Amino acid sequence: MPETSGSRLGQGCTAAQRAVQEHVCQRVVRFCTRLNSTSDGPFSYKGSLQTFGRNSAGYERIRGGDVDLPTRAATCDPGNLVDPGLWETICRPGAIFEEHQSFQQCLGFTKTFGIERKEYIDLTCRELRCKKLRLRTQVFGVAGVFAAAKSTKGRQRKIWDGSVLSERATQPPKPHRLANPSSFLDIVVRRGERLYMSKRDAATYFDLLAVPADLQPWFGQEPIALHEFLSQGRFALAEVIGFVDDLPQGEGLLAQTLLFPVHAAWPMGFSWSSCVAQSNTIGLLVDAGVDPRCILSLDHTLPGSQEELCAVATDDTLFFHRCPFKGRRTLSKLDKVFDKNGVARNVNKDISLAAEMTALGCDISAAPPLVEPCKRKLVKFVAAVCDLLEAPTASPVVVNSVLGTAQWFCLLQRSLFSIFNAIYRFVQLEPSWKPALLPAAVKNELLVCLVLSPLLPAALDRPFLSELLACDAAPQYGFGVCSLACGRKVVEEVGRYAERRGDYVRLQAAAGDEPEVPRLGVPRRLPFCKGDFKPLISTQAKWPAHSGVLECHGVLLTVKWVCRSRSRQGHRVVILVDAKAAIGSISKGSCTSRRNQIRRMTHPEEKELFIM
Template sequence: MGFSWSSYIAQEEILDLCKHAGLAQDSFLACDCPTPSSFDLVAAAATDDVMIFSTAGAGVTSQAAARLDDAFTSRGAVRNAKKDVNDALCATCVGVDLVDGFFLDIPAARYLALIVTFLFLHCRKKASPKHVQQLLGALQWFDLLVRPKLSVYSDIYSFTGLPNVNTLMQLPTAVLGELACSIVLGIFWRCDLRRPFLQMLGATDASVEYGFGASILKTSEQYVRQVARWAEKQGAFILMDGGCAPAEQLCRSGEAHRLEASLNDFSDVFSVRRKHPAHINVLEGEAFILFLRWLLRSRKHHSHRVVILVDSAVWLGAAAKGRSSSQLNRLLRRMAALTMAGDLQLHLILVPSQENPSDAPSSGRRRKRSAKETC
């Protein structure tokens, strides 16, 4: 049986056991379903591992784990008791440390090993593509804690893709530079789970005819948190209150989520003419970068989760992934610099172009009105 099939079967069996143990499907953390609305009891499955989290106090996760153990026993499934962690605020989940229940971080010993490995390669100046790939794989795993950091890598992919994977060869300066940059930026791997949502819903857009625009809706943290549940979910998109016709919705394969706000509730924050012609996807990225720069002008916007509406599926996909093999990677590196410097965590949601609040300012039609408070 192939590895992918065995992983699929293990994952499906684990999910069925969780269901049997009373862990509801809508309480799972996964990229293909909305984020749970409550974290009183949530779970995540990684092939044959189950992680249960709760913000409801001591004992909740232990009770859920006990029910899961009973489900294992009833099915005759053998579990590895050595991996059990019960009701702990500090633990290691899929190679990542949970610290005091508030932070996700790379284990210190693991970070030290990565530093030593890089220094060895730097001194030796030679390595096989396979050795570099092993180091790169470890770095990329922890980069998932701060995805924009993935934009650091570019030339290293050409080196690791060479055919003679076991042959020692001279390490290009660019490859060493990217590895060094990644190691240094590892200080940003620490992720604060308590980071609040900015009480603002943003939107950006660009047009080849005029330039860039951005709009905001000032609202409550609860409202923004609800919208963020749909961020970067497969095919999910936003419709404004009284927006697209049903026939137009059917043209999209993803799930539509209606926003209880209209275009007129948003306030335009900038409408800027572009200086140079460029592909629309590049312009969309430029508009996004301008909005981040506008946000970070105020220190009160720092250290927040920010929800932003965009109408470019290409830019959303690249930004959500953290890197791109196209010219967008240059913009993603700028995005990475801004988000890490401002301690921002971004949540992007797709919105149809005609529903995008920043469509007007990106075409040079700036609306002058104050942002409306929405409950």
């Protein structure tokens, strides 16, 4: 193709357009460099899809000697650390399970035979010796067990299949302040600041959390006969009797007596276990002197100071320090709290005051301050998508594995969720294991996701724009965008409440304004009135549409205005929007509201917050 005056990058473009092109090129170069750094040879993706699906599922037959167990289980009493209200609910009779009328009400397991049973008994004996399990002659619930492959080659994690029991139990509360990759986007690194990162990981965490004795009969497993414990487990009869909690005093056991192993620790696979573990970890942090407000959460307001932030994902505790001295002090206190409460650390995974860290499927670095998809996972994902694009058929379960990884990465750039539509229908096909013809729409969505993957990384050192923006739309008036030059400090303060549930902004009332209308939520009043805002865009709507759609278009006009200036690019921009549906669809990449449920907040001084 002959070169023309406009064929080179940047020629014939404005300064703002050229800046965008340069940014995209830099991201693509970084993306390709990271992919190339994982292998010395050429990039190969043939057969990656099959491997990806197998590794993602990760479910295996139990190998009794390969399951990781603590030296001693049930050493931590969550009653000392978990939120008092949550623990009171857990201990209240009938709060999780209805009052039991008879034994073995809920059976959900498949009997094992041959080598599988041998491995199952071997594992059960190991768990009895480390006090993870107890024995009972009668139980209220029984479930099967299986294993999931761990990242350490050859090692397994045992999972108790509590799906049936979880359906029978009451709905657990949402895990408190649970982190995900989106949590990292709230970290602000200012010019000249140094970010230090640390991580603490509890070893076999669920196995350490003691479950109340009254709940243990619900967490049963496939029974094992006494003679099997004596022969295969090499227990003495007195040892086995010592494990049984419901044997009347003086009563013996027959060789054929079936004994049900029950969990003495919260089983991984039960619906309530995650919220208990999350609350327990937060309790450990509070005991170590960490301010709960500094624990990052999408449902809670950001702290006023980011001198030391924390993120909690069940057994992983992540720290982001600005002062190494304070960081060392916090880590020292937390390590002592772990020891005091019987929580064993996985010392090999400890990270202290590092310049880079891998956590929650992301690589986080201090130089440059950046969060991006984990390189190891990204390479596997790219190879699997490339293989999938050439495959005529694929099973829904394998495609769902690829989709799950894509969705996790998209938490760094939520707008990319809007790509997916047809793929959701495909992964719901039954039977899920049977290969089905891949529709072109599914491949197109995966291709778009792959092409935009270089833009997933998010810079943590982007400053806030010094202008506070607001937009509005209405079918009878059209679109309006305005700005308030209030300074970066005020914009950052307003940005702390962006996209938090229940927070909304109210302006000062001026003469002639309509009376304020009461509403639910937490008002954040700004010391400005409508007259302080300067109009930027005022235009009629060129086509009829639902008010919610027009509100989203108003946000789009605002974003376009920001991007037209090179000086405004690369900033965190706070936009006041007065439609919840627009906030949901833009910040999350999708909106579950039906068209007739989309409604507009009409009061002129009330605005929801959106940050980009």
